[in-house]
Amino acid sequence: MSSIDYTDKIPNNVNLSEDRTLQRALEHWQPSYLSWWQDMGPDGSHDFEVYLRTAVSTTPEGWAHFGHVRMPDYRWGIFLAQPEADRRVNFGEHKGEAAWQEVPGEHRANLRRIIVTQGDTEPASVEQQRHLGKTAPSQYDLRNLFQVNVEEGRHLWAMVYLLHKYFGRDGREEAEALLERRSGDADNPRILGAFNERTPDWLAFYMFTYFTDRDGKFQLCALAESGFDPLSRTTRFMLTEEAHHMFVGESGVSRVIARTCEVMKKHGIEDPAEVRKHGVIDLPTIQRYLNFHYSVTIDLFGADQSSNAAIFYSSGLKGRYEETKRDDDHLLKGGSYKILDVKDGALTEREVPMLNALNEVLRDDYIRDSTAGIGRWNKVIEKAGLAFRLAAPHKAFNRHIGTFAGLRVSPDGRVISEAEWAGKVAQWLPSEEDRAFVASLMGRVVETGKYANWIAPPVVGINKQPVDFEYVRFN
Ligand SMILES: [Fe+2]
Numbered sequence: 305m306s307s308i309d310y311t312d313k314i315p316n317n318v319n320l321s322e323d324r325t326l327q328r329a330l331e332h333w334q335p336s337y338l339s340w341w342q343d344m345g346p347d348g349s350h351d352f353e354v355y356l357r358t359a360v361s362t363t364p365e366g367w368a369h370f371g372h373v374r375m376p377d378y379r380w381g382i383f384l385a386q387p388e389a390d391r392r393v394n395f396g397e398h399k400g401e402a403a404w405q406e407v408p409g410e411h412r413a414n415l416r417r418i419i420v421t422q423g424d425t426e427p428a429s430v431e432q433q434r435h436l437g438k439t440a441p442s443q444y445d446l447r448n449l450f451q452v453n454v455e456e457g458r459h460l461w462a463m464v465y466l467l468h469k470y471f472g473r474d475g476r477e478e479a480e481a482l483l484e485r486r487s488g489d490a491d492n493p494r495i496l497g498a499f500n501e502r503t504p505d506w507l508a509f510y511m512f513t514y515f516t517d518r519d520g521k522f523q524l525c526a527l528a529e530s531g532f533d534p535l536s537r538t539t540r541f542m543l544t545e546e547a548h549h550m551f552v553g554e555s556g557v558s559r560v561i562a563r564t565c566e567v568m569k570k571h572g573i574e575d576p577a578e579v580r581k582h583g584v585i586d587l588p589t590i591q592r593y594l595n596f597h598y599s600v601t602i603d604l605f606g607a608d609q610s611s612n613a614a615i616f617y618s619s620g621l622k623g624r625y626e627e628t629k630r631d632d633d634h635l636l637k638g639g640s641y642k643i644l645d646v647k648d649g650a651l652t653e654r655e656v657p658m659l660n661a662l663n664e665v666l667r668d669d670y671i672r673d674s675t676a677g678i679g680r681w682n683k684v685i686e687k688a689g690l691a692f693r694l695a696a697p698h699k700a701f702n703r704h705i706g707t708f709a710g711l712r713v714s715p716d717g718r719v720i721s722e723a724e725w726a727g728k729v730a731q732w733l734p735s736e737e738d739r740a741f742v743a744s745l746m747g748r749v750v751e752t753g754k755y756a757n758w759i760a761p762p763v764v765g766i767n768k769q770p771v772d773f774e775y776v777r778f779n
Protein backbone atom coordinates (compact mmCIF):
# COMPACT_ATOMS: atom_id res chain seq x y z
CA MET A 305 0.00 0.00 0.00
CA SER A 306 2.91 2.38 0.53
CA SER A 307 4.05 2.41 -3.09
CA ILE A 308 2.07 4.32 -5.63
CA ASP A 309 0.70 2.85 -8.81
CA TYR A 310 1.57 5.15 -11.72
CA THR A 311 0.17 2.82 -14.38
CA ASP A 312 -3.37 3.82 -13.40
CA LYS A 313 -4.93 6.77 -15.14
CA ILE A 314 -5.15 8.30 -11.68
CA PRO A 315 -2.03 7.42 -9.68
CA ASN A 316 -3.04 6.21 -6.23
CA ASN A 317 -2.25 4.05 -3.25
CA VAL A 318 -5.88 3.35 -2.35
CA ASN A 319 -6.52 0.41 -4.70
CA LEU A 320 -8.71 2.59 -6.84
CA SER A 321 -9.06 -0.06 -9.57
CA GLU A 322 -10.96 -2.27 -7.11
CA ASP A 323 -13.75 0.28 -6.76
CA ARG A 324 -15.03 0.77 -10.28
CA THR A 325 -17.81 3.20 -9.40
CA LEU A 326 -15.44 5.50 -7.57
CA GLN A 327 -12.81 5.15 -10.27
CA ARG A 328 -15.35 6.13 -12.94
CA ALA A 329 -16.55 9.10 -10.90
CA LEU A 330 -13.02 10.40 -10.40
CA GLU A 331 -12.10 9.77 -14.04
CA HIS A 332 -15.10 11.87 -14.89
CA TRP A 333 -13.89 14.68 -12.60
CA GLN A 334 -10.29 14.48 -13.92
CA PRO A 335 -10.86 16.29 -17.27
CA SER A 336 -12.70 19.09 -15.43
CA TYR A 337 -9.72 19.39 -13.12
CA LEU A 338 -7.29 19.51 -16.05
CA SER A 339 -9.32 22.15 -17.79
CA TRP A 340 -9.37 24.18 -14.55
CA TRP A 341 -5.55 23.82 -14.42
CA GLN A 342 -5.35 24.91 -18.06
CA ASP A 343 -7.43 28.02 -17.32
CA MET A 344 -6.40 28.91 -13.79
CA GLY A 345 -3.05 27.16 -13.26
CA PRO A 346 0.31 28.90 -13.76
CA ASP A 347 0.05 31.35 -16.62
CA GLY A 348 1.99 30.45 -19.77
CA SER A 349 3.71 27.41 -18.25
CA HIS A 350 2.26 24.73 -20.45
CA ASP A 351 5.40 23.90 -22.40
CA PHE A 352 7.90 24.26 -19.56
CA GLU A 353 9.79 21.27 -18.26
CA VAL A 354 10.26 21.80 -14.57
CA TYR A 355 12.45 19.98 -12.09
CA LEU A 356 9.68 18.72 -9.83
CA ARG A 357 9.36 16.18 -7.10
CA THR A 358 6.63 13.62 -7.45
CA ALA A 359 5.45 11.35 -4.66
CA VAL A 360 6.41 7.72 -5.27
CA SER A 361 5.67 6.34 -1.83
CA THR A 362 4.02 7.52 1.34
CA THR A 363 6.58 6.14 3.74
CA PRO A 364 8.66 8.87 5.37
CA GLU A 365 11.95 7.61 3.88
CA GLY A 366 12.43 8.90 0.36
CA TRP A 367 8.90 9.34 -0.84
CA ALA A 368 9.86 11.70 -3.60
CA HIS A 369 11.27 11.34 -7.07
CA PHE A 370 12.91 14.38 -8.70
CA GLY A 371 13.02 14.96 -12.44
CA HIS A 372 12.02 17.33 -15.23
CA VAL A 373 8.30 17.13 -15.93
CA ARG A 374 6.31 18.96 -18.57
CA MET A 375 3.91 20.95 -16.39
CA PRO A 376 0.49 19.73 -17.54
CA ASP A 377 1.81 16.14 -17.52
CA TYR A 378 2.37 16.20 -13.77
CA ARG A 379 0.71 13.10 -12.32
CA TRP A 380 -1.79 14.28 -9.76
CA GLY A 381 -3.03 11.43 -7.67
CA ILE A 382 -4.49 10.14 -4.44
CA PHE A 383 -2.04 9.31 -1.69
CA LEU A 384 -2.91 8.45 1.87
CA ALA A 385 -0.46 7.96 4.72
CA GLN A 386 -0.18 4.44 6.10
CA PRO A 387 -3.00 3.29 8.36
CA GLU A 388 -2.18 3.18 12.04
CA ALA A 389 -3.05 -0.19 13.60
CA ASP A 390 -5.94 -0.04 16.07
CA ARG A 391 -6.35 3.71 15.77
CA ARG A 392 -8.97 5.27 18.08
CA VAL A 393 -11.00 8.42 18.26
CA ASN A 394 -8.72 10.32 20.62
CA PHE A 395 -10.89 13.20 21.83
CA GLY A 396 -14.46 14.35 22.30
CA GLU A 397 -17.58 12.43 23.16
CA HIS A 398 -16.57 9.36 21.12
CA LYS A 399 -13.15 9.14 22.73
CA GLY A 400 -11.92 5.55 22.93
CA GLU A 401 -14.11 4.20 20.12
CA ALA A 402 -12.40 2.66 17.12
CA ALA A 403 -11.57 5.36 14.56
CA TRP A 404 -14.30 5.58 11.90
CA GLN A 405 -13.64 4.12 8.49
CA GLU A 406 -16.99 5.37 7.24
CA VAL A 407 -18.66 8.74 7.81
CA PRO A 408 -20.67 8.72 11.04
CA GLY A 409 -24.21 9.64 9.92
CA GLU A 410 -24.90 12.15 12.68
CA HIS A 411 -21.76 14.16 11.81
CA ARG A 412 -22.00 13.91 8.06
CA ALA A 413 -22.91 17.53 7.30
CA ASN A 414 -20.20 18.96 9.55
CA LEU A 415 -17.57 16.63 8.18
CA ARG A 416 -18.45 17.55 4.62
CA ARG A 417 -18.24 21.22 5.49
CA ILE A 418 -14.79 20.77 7.03
CA ILE A 419 -13.51 18.90 3.96
CA VAL A 420 -14.99 21.38 1.50
CA THR A 421 -13.56 24.36 3.40
CA GLN A 422 -10.09 22.82 3.42
CA GLY A 423 -10.41 21.71 -0.22
CA ASP A 424 -11.43 25.19 -1.34
CA THR A 425 -8.19 26.78 -0.14
CA GLU A 426 -6.05 24.53 -2.36
CA PRO A 427 -7.11 25.65 -5.86
CA ALA A 428 -7.62 29.17 -4.46
CA SER A 429 -3.91 29.63 -3.79
CA VAL A 430 -3.03 28.38 -7.28
CA GLU A 431 -5.40 30.99 -8.70
CA GLN A 432 -3.90 33.69 -6.49
CA GLN A 433 -0.39 32.86 -7.71
CA ARG A 434 -1.06 32.22 -11.37
CA HIS A 435 0.61 35.36 -12.73
CA LEU A 436 3.79 35.11 -10.69
CA GLY A 437 5.65 32.94 -13.20
CA LYS A 438 5.92 36.00 -15.43
CA THR A 439 8.06 37.86 -12.91
CA ALA A 440 10.09 35.08 -11.29
CA PRO A 441 13.44 36.27 -9.92
CA SER A 442 15.20 33.05 -11.03
CA GLN A 443 14.67 29.57 -12.42
CA TYR A 444 15.10 28.22 -8.91
CA ASP A 445 12.22 30.37 -7.65
CA LEU A 446 10.07 29.63 -10.67
CA ARG A 447 10.55 25.95 -9.98
CA ASN A 448 9.56 26.40 -6.35
CA LEU A 449 6.43 28.30 -7.34
CA PHE A 450 5.41 25.51 -9.69
CA GLN A 451 6.19 22.85 -7.09
CA VAL A 452 3.91 24.58 -4.63
CA ASN A 453 1.22 24.96 -7.31
CA VAL A 454 1.19 21.32 -8.43
CA GLU A 455 1.05 20.18 -4.81
CA GLU A 456 -1.84 22.50 -3.99
CA GLY A 457 -3.53 20.92 -7.00
CA ARG A 458 -2.82 17.54 -5.48
CA HIS A 459 -4.28 18.66 -2.16
CA LEU A 460 -7.46 19.44 -4.02
CA TRP A 461 -7.38 15.88 -5.35
CA ALA A 462 -6.98 14.64 -1.78
CA MET A 463 -10.16 16.40 -0.60
CA VAL A 464 -12.07 15.50 -3.76
CA TYR A 465 -11.23 11.84 -3.22
CA LEU A 466 -12.84 12.01 0.24
CA LEU A 467 -15.92 13.77 -1.14
CA HIS A 468 -16.37 11.23 -3.94
CA LYS A 469 -15.67 8.15 -1.91
CA TYR A 470 -17.59 8.98 1.26
CA PHE A 471 -20.30 11.50 0.42
CA GLY A 472 -22.11 10.17 -2.63
CA ARG A 473 -24.05 12.57 -4.78
CA ASP A 474 -23.64 15.73 -2.71
CA GLY A 475 -19.94 14.96 -2.44
CA ARG A 476 -19.72 14.87 -6.23
CA GLU A 477 -21.57 18.17 -6.43
CA GLU A 478 -19.19 19.75 -3.94
CA ALA A 479 -16.25 18.46 -5.99
CA GLU A 480 -17.64 20.20 -9.06
CA ALA A 481 -18.21 23.43 -7.11
CA LEU A 482 -14.57 23.38 -5.97
CA LEU A 483 -13.60 23.90 -9.62
CA GLU A 484 -16.21 26.60 -10.17
CA ARG A 485 -15.46 29.10 -7.41
CA ARG A 486 -12.68 31.55 -8.23
CA SER A 487 -10.35 33.48 -5.97
CA GLY A 488 -11.44 37.11 -5.79
CA ASP A 489 -14.51 36.61 -7.98
CA ALA A 490 -17.32 38.98 -7.01
CA ASP A 491 -20.10 36.48 -7.72
CA ASN A 492 -18.54 33.16 -6.83
CA PRO A 493 -15.53 33.74 -4.57
CA ARG A 494 -13.49 31.23 -2.60
CA ILE A 495 -14.88 30.48 0.87
CA LEU A 496 -12.27 32.17 3.11
CA GLY A 497 -11.18 35.80 3.03
CA ALA A 498 -7.40 35.45 2.77
CA PHE A 499 -7.87 33.23 -0.26
CA ASN A 500 -9.59 36.02 -2.15
CA GLU A 501 -6.73 38.47 -1.66
CA ARG A 502 -4.29 39.06 -4.47
CA THR A 503 -0.72 37.76 -4.43
CA PRO A 504 0.61 40.41 -6.80
CA ASP A 505 4.37 40.12 -6.36
CA TRP A 506 7.07 37.77 -5.09
CA LEU A 507 7.45 39.35 -1.68
CA ALA A 508 3.72 38.71 -1.23
CA PHE A 509 4.26 35.14 -2.45
CA TYR A 510 6.99 34.44 0.10
CA MET A 511 4.91 36.01 2.87
CA PHE A 512 1.91 33.98 1.75
CA THR A 513 3.81 30.69 1.74
CA TYR A 514 5.37 31.49 5.09
CA PHE A 515 2.21 32.68 6.87
CA THR A 516 -0.78 31.34 4.98
CA ASP A 517 0.61 27.92 4.09
CA ARG A 518 1.42 27.69 7.78
CA ASP A 519 -2.26 28.21 8.52
CA GLY A 520 -2.63 25.20 6.20
CA LYS A 521 -0.21 23.28 8.37
CA PHE A 522 -2.18 23.98 11.54
CA GLN A 523 -5.54 23.17 9.96
CA LEU A 524 -4.11 19.95 8.54
CA CYS A 525 -2.56 19.05 11.90
CA ALA A 526 -5.97 19.52 13.55
CA LEU A 527 -7.62 17.36 10.86
CA ALA A 528 -4.87 14.73 11.08
CA GLU A 529 -6.23 14.10 14.61
CA SER A 530 -9.73 13.45 13.25
CA GLY A 531 -11.66 10.40 14.36
CA PHE A 532 -12.62 9.96 10.70
CA ASP A 533 -9.60 7.89 9.73
CA PRO A 534 -9.52 8.56 5.95
CA LEU A 535 -9.35 12.30 6.66
CA SER A 536 -6.56 11.74 9.15
CA ARG A 537 -4.54 9.65 6.70
CA THR A 538 -5.08 12.06 3.79
CA THR A 539 -4.05 15.13 5.76
CA ARG A 540 -1.03 13.37 7.28
CA PHE A 541 0.43 12.88 3.83
CA MET A 542 -0.49 16.43 2.78
CA LEU A 543 1.53 17.71 5.73
CA THR A 544 4.70 16.15 4.34
CA GLU A 545 4.22 18.27 1.20
CA GLU A 546 3.29 21.41 3.13
CA ALA A 547 6.68 21.57 4.83
CA HIS A 548 8.34 22.55 1.56
CA HIS A 549 5.83 25.34 0.95
CA MET A 550 6.71 26.98 4.25
CA PHE A 551 10.39 26.50 3.50
CA VAL A 552 9.91 28.42 0.23
CA GLY A 553 8.34 31.25 2.22
CA GLU A 554 10.80 31.41 5.07
CA SER A 555 13.90 31.12 2.88
CA GLY A 556 12.42 33.51 0.32
CA VAL A 557 11.84 36.30 2.84
CA SER A 558 15.22 35.55 4.37
CA ARG A 559 16.94 35.96 0.99
CA VAL A 560 15.16 39.27 0.36
CA ILE A 561 16.33 40.52 3.76
CA ALA A 562 19.87 39.26 3.18
CA ARG A 563 20.14 41.13 -0.11
CA THR A 564 18.71 44.35 1.35
CA CYS A 565 21.12 44.20 4.30
CA GLU A 566 24.03 43.56 1.95
CA VAL A 567 23.21 46.71 -0.03
CA MET A 568 22.63 48.77 3.13
CA LYS A 569 26.02 47.74 4.51
CA LYS A 570 27.87 48.23 1.27
CA HIS A 571 26.62 51.79 0.84
CA GLY A 572 26.30 52.62 4.52
CA ILE A 573 22.66 53.65 4.17
CA GLU A 574 19.53 53.15 6.28
CA ASP A 575 17.01 55.63 4.86
CA PRO A 576 14.34 53.58 3.02
CA ALA A 577 14.27 56.04 0.13
CA GLU A 578 18.03 55.62 -0.34
CA VAL A 579 17.75 51.85 -0.04
CA ARG A 580 15.09 51.79 -2.73
CA LYS A 581 17.34 53.69 -5.13
CA HIS A 582 19.57 50.62 -5.18
CA GLY A 583 16.73 48.42 -6.38
CA VAL A 584 16.19 46.42 -3.20
CA ILE A 585 13.25 46.31 -0.80
CA ASP A 586 13.69 48.46 2.31
CA LEU A 587 13.12 46.76 5.67
CA PRO A 588 10.08 48.89 6.72
CA THR A 589 8.29 47.76 3.56
CA ILE A 590 9.08 44.15 4.43
CA GLN A 591 7.60 44.82 7.89
CA ARG A 592 4.40 46.21 6.32
CA TYR A 593 4.02 43.15 4.09
CA LEU A 594 4.56 41.00 7.16
CA ASN A 595 1.85 42.93 9.06
CA PHE A 596 -0.60 42.42 6.22
CA HIS A 597 -0.06 38.70 5.66
CA TYR A 598 0.11 37.93 9.35
CA SER A 599 -3.14 39.71 10.20
CA VAL A 600 -5.06 38.39 7.21
CA THR A 601 -3.86 34.87 7.99
CA ILE A 602 -4.75 34.81 11.68
CA ASP A 603 -8.31 35.71 10.66
CA LEU A 604 -8.45 32.30 8.94
CA PHE A 605 -8.73 30.57 12.31
CA GLY A 606 -12.21 32.01 12.69
CA ALA A 607 -14.07 33.77 15.49
CA ASP A 608 -12.41 33.70 18.93
CA GLN A 609 -15.54 32.14 20.37
CA SER A 610 -17.22 29.56 18.21
CA SER A 611 -19.89 27.00 18.91
CA ASN A 612 -18.97 25.27 15.65
CA ALA A 613 -15.42 24.75 16.87
CA ALA A 614 -16.86 23.20 20.04
CA ILE A 615 -19.09 20.88 18.02
CA PHE A 616 -16.30 19.84 15.64
CA TYR A 617 -14.17 18.95 18.65
CA SER A 618 -16.79 17.22 20.80
CA SER A 619 -17.93 15.14 17.86
CA GLY A 620 -14.37 13.93 17.20
CA LEU A 621 -14.03 15.55 13.78
CA LYS A 622 -11.31 18.14 14.32
CA GLY A 623 -8.79 18.00 17.14
CA ARG A 624 -6.28 20.45 18.51
CA TYR A 625 -2.74 20.86 17.24
CA GLU A 626 -0.79 17.86 18.64
CA GLU A 627 -3.93 16.58 20.35
CA THR A 628 -2.50 13.21 21.32
CA LYS A 629 0.63 14.75 22.83
CA ARG A 630 -1.43 16.85 25.23
CA ASP A 631 -1.81 15.84 28.82
CA ASP A 632 -5.48 16.47 29.64
CA ASP A 633 -8.79 14.62 29.45
CA HIS A 634 -9.35 15.40 25.73
CA LEU A 635 -12.96 16.23 26.55
CA LEU A 636 -12.36 19.80 27.76
CA LYS A 637 -15.73 20.16 29.47
CA GLY A 638 -15.51 22.63 32.30
CA GLY A 639 -12.10 23.91 31.18
CA SER A 640 -11.55 27.55 30.39
CA TYR A 641 -9.26 29.64 28.19
CA LYS A 642 -8.21 33.28 28.25
CA ILE A 643 -9.18 35.27 25.21
CA LEU A 644 -8.75 38.95 24.47
CA ASP A 645 -11.71 41.26 24.65
CA VAL A 646 -12.39 44.97 24.41
CA LYS A 647 -13.73 46.84 27.42
CA ASP A 648 -14.17 50.61 27.69
CA GLY A 649 -11.94 51.14 24.67
CA ALA A 650 -9.08 48.98 25.93
CA LEU A 651 -7.98 45.39 25.38
CA THR A 652 -8.48 43.08 28.31
CA GLU A 653 -8.39 39.34 29.00
CA ARG A 654 -11.45 37.27 29.70
CA GLU A 655 -11.94 33.58 30.58
CA VAL A 656 -14.35 31.66 28.41
CA PRO A 657 -15.27 27.95 28.22
CA MET A 658 -12.39 26.08 26.61
CA LEU A 659 -14.58 24.24 24.12
CA ASN A 660 -15.83 27.49 22.65
CA ALA A 661 -12.32 28.91 22.43
CA LEU A 662 -10.74 26.19 20.30
CA ASN A 663 -10.28 28.48 17.31
CA GLU A 664 -8.32 30.78 19.60
CA VAL A 665 -6.29 27.87 20.96
CA LEU A 666 -5.27 26.89 17.43
CA ARG A 667 -4.58 30.55 16.53
CA ASP A 668 -2.30 30.90 19.57
CA ASP A 669 -0.41 27.73 18.63
CA TYR A 670 -0.03 29.16 15.15
CA ILE A 671 1.21 32.49 16.49
CA ARG A 672 3.93 30.77 18.52
CA ASP A 673 5.08 28.80 15.49
CA SER A 674 5.02 31.69 13.04
CA THR A 675 6.83 34.16 15.27
CA ALA A 676 9.76 31.74 15.59
CA GLY A 677 10.59 32.35 11.93
CA ILE A 678 10.50 36.11 12.42
CA GLY A 679 13.24 35.60 15.00
CA ARG A 680 15.30 33.74 12.40
CA TRP A 681 14.83 36.61 9.91
CA ASN A 682 16.04 39.04 12.58
CA LYS A 683 19.21 36.98 12.94
CA VAL A 684 20.01 37.81 9.31
CA ILE A 685 19.64 41.54 10.05
CA GLU A 686 21.58 41.23 13.29
CA LYS A 687 24.41 39.41 11.55
CA ALA A 688 24.68 42.31 9.12
CA GLY A 689 25.16 44.59 12.12
CA LEU A 690 21.96 46.56 11.57
CA ALA A 691 19.66 47.72 14.36
CA PHE A 692 16.32 47.22 12.60
CA ARG A 693 14.14 44.35 13.88
CA LEU A 694 11.00 42.81 12.40
CA ALA A 695 8.13 41.96 14.72
CA ALA A 696 4.73 40.32 14.55
CA PRO A 697 1.98 42.91 14.99
CA HIS A 698 -0.42 42.59 17.90
CA LYS A 699 -3.02 39.87 17.54
CA ALA A 700 -5.80 42.47 17.40
CA PHE A 701 -4.20 44.50 14.62
CA ASN A 702 -6.09 44.71 11.30
CA ARG A 703 -8.55 41.95 12.13
CA HIS A 704 -11.76 41.40 10.22
CA ILE A 705 -13.13 38.35 12.01
CA GLY A 706 -14.16 37.96 15.64
CA THR A 707 -14.09 40.44 18.53
CA PHE A 708 -11.67 42.87 16.87
CA ALA A 709 -13.50 43.17 13.56
CA GLY A 710 -14.17 46.83 12.94
CA LEU A 711 -11.90 47.92 15.79
CA ARG A 712 -8.81 50.01 15.09
CA VAL A 713 -5.76 48.65 16.89
CA SER A 714 -2.14 49.70 16.34
CA PRO A 715 0.57 47.07 15.70
CA ASP A 716 1.71 47.54 19.32
CA GLY A 717 -1.78 46.77 20.64
CA ARG A 718 -3.38 50.11 21.44
CA VAL A 719 -7.02 50.70 20.60
CA ILE A 720 -6.95 53.89 18.54
CA SER A 721 -9.30 56.30 16.84
CA GLU A 722 -10.30 56.15 13.22
CA ALA A 723 -8.38 59.39 12.69
CA GLU A 724 -5.14 58.01 14.13
CA TRP A 725 -5.56 54.87 12.05
CA ALA A 726 -6.08 56.89 8.88
CA GLY A 727 -3.01 58.96 9.64
CA LYS A 728 -0.73 56.02 10.30
CA VAL A 729 -1.99 53.14 8.24
CA ALA A 730 0.58 53.85 5.52
CA GLN A 731 3.31 53.13 8.09
CA TRP A 732 1.67 49.87 9.09
CA LEU A 733 0.26 48.23 5.98
CA PRO A 734 1.62 48.19 2.42
CA SER A 735 0.46 51.34 0.65
CA GLU A 736 -0.30 51.58 -3.05
CA GLU A 737 3.06 53.23 -3.39
CA ASP A 738 4.86 50.36 -1.60
CA ARG A 739 3.15 47.85 -3.84
CA ALA A 740 4.00 49.87 -6.93
CA PHE A 741 7.63 50.05 -5.86
CA VAL A 742 7.86 46.31 -5.21
CA ALA A 743 6.09 45.66 -8.52
CA SER A 744 8.64 47.86 -10.30
CA LEU A 745 11.41 45.45 -9.22
CA MET A 746 9.64 42.40 -10.55
CA GLY A 747 11.32 41.66 -13.86
CA ARG A 748 11.59 38.15 -15.17
CA VAL A 749 14.97 36.48 -14.72
CA VAL A 750 15.14 33.19 -16.57
CA GLU A 751 18.79 32.62 -17.48
CA THR A 752 20.17 29.56 -15.72
CA GLY A 753 22.02 30.52 -12.54
CA LYS A 754 21.00 34.21 -12.61
CA TYR A 755 19.11 35.90 -9.75
CA ALA A 756 17.25 39.21 -9.66
CA ASN A 757 19.05 42.10 -7.98
CA TRP A 758 16.56 42.37 -5.08
CA ILE A 759 17.05 38.84 -3.75
CA ALA A 760 20.06 36.79 -2.68
CA PRO A 761 20.59 33.36 -4.26
CA PRO A 762 19.67 30.43 -2.01
CA VAL A 763 22.37 28.78 0.04
CA VAL A 764 21.77 25.37 -1.57
CA GLY A 765 19.65 24.20 -4.47
CA ILE A 766 16.74 21.80 -4.59
CA ASN A 767 17.51 18.12 -3.96
CA LYS A 768 21.15 19.10 -3.36
CA GLN A 769 21.48 20.43 -6.90
CA PRO A 770 23.66 23.52 -7.38
CA VAL A 771 22.00 26.95 -7.35
CA ASP A 772 22.84 27.34 -11.05
CA PHE A 773 21.19 24.06 -12.02
CA GLU A 774 18.78 24.20 -14.97
CA TYR A 775 15.58 24.04 -12.90
CA VAL A 776 13.32 24.99 -15.76
CA ARG A 777 13.65 24.18 -19.44
CA PHE A 778 11.72 26.60 -21.61
CA ASN A 779 10.53 25.11 -24.88
FE1 LIG B 1 -2.28 22.72 0.44
Ligand SMILES: [Fe+2]
Pocket residue numbers: 456517520546549
Ligand atom coordinates in the same frame (compact mmCIF):
# COMPACT_ATOMS: atom_id res chain seq x y z
FE1 LIG C 1 0.65 24.64 0.81
